Amino acid sequence: MRVVEAIADVREAVAAARRRGERIGCVPTMGTVHAGHLSLVTECQRQSGFVVVSIFVNPTQFAPHEDLGTYPRSLEEDLAKCRAAGVDLVFTPNVPTIYPDGFETFITVERISQMLEGEHRPTHFRGVATVVAKLFNIVQPDVACFGQKDYQQQALIRRMVRDLDIPVEIMVCPTVREEDGLALSSRNTYLNTEERQAALSLCESLQLADQHVRDGETDLAKIRAVMRGHLESHADVEPEYATIADADTLKELNEPRPPMVALVAAKVGKTRLIDNLVIGEE
Ligand code: AMP
Secondary structure, three states, X not given: OEEEOOHHHHHHHHHHHHHOOOOEEEEEEOOOOOHHHHHXXXXXXXXXXXXXXXXXOOHHHOOOXXXXXXXXXXXXXXHHHHHHHOOOEEEOOOHHHHOOOOOOOOOOOHHHHHOOHHHHOOOHHXXXXXXXXXHHHHHOOOEEEEEOOOHHHHHHHHXXXXXXXXXXXXXXXXXXXXXXXXXXXXXXXHOOHHHHHHOHHHHHHHHHHHHHHHOOOOOHHHHHHHHHHHHHOOOOEEEEEEEEEEOXXXXXXXXXXXXXXXXXXXXXXXXXXXXXXXXOOO
16 A cells, blocks of 8 residues: 655556556545445445545635644554555645645535535535545546535535536445444544433434334424434534435425435534434335
8 A cells, every 4th residue: 555645646656557457446534534434445446446545634624613623633543444444545645735825726516515514614515625626636536435424525526526527436335333323423532421422312313303204204394303302302412403305405305205314413512423314215
């Protein structure tokens, strides 16, 4: 496994793989690698012969009051996990490599960026779209893998790729969870024992939504209230949104119209977590 910091080194390694006839795969991450990230690597290896993992804590997707400074970083462990997983190349650029002096071009995916996460993190998706577009230009992958865990993010990337004719196939991989249902997230490392327990309320509220839809409840406002009520029943949990939306457009629904996705965001103590579940499916 090679580890490189420079764009030129990525291009050279990818060009060599292409000359060998390999398909190129890409898994963008912010590091603190966990089994969710590694599931994307496995899928990427199924889809391609040369897998590039990027590890970059992207400053432009954090607002000034957010956790950029304290975001967990564990490069040595991350590299060991990537090596054990059979990753071919890890790209670990520093900030000036991605955002050199004078940088002023950003990508905005208009509608999707403004709703849900965007209402609470108005500059977040502009940073995500921009860094992912740059990674696609640097690596020029045939395929790139993203997690369903960040549902709105994968919808935004798919929209951007279609809108900008970026020649990459986007694969979306299922959310990897702990045994008790908590979605794996690098930010789970912030949680103390009580918060870790309270954090289960996110996935539980999604399961409640699924159960109510399966039981025939058609008033989705009622189900939203149940989801929010479940989150609020935990002292440490402060919901930001709890909703049911069209799985493609992410527009909020008032009556069931599959495919649907239930989405939640909440602060657990000081830690902001998100989760989602496609609901009401056979
Ligand atoms: P991050 O490092 O949090 O930016 O995530 C990098 C990629 O891993 C994104 O495509 C995420 O959606 C994906 N990911 C994060 N957590 C999970 C998880 N629990 N299961 C599957 N994919 C995940």
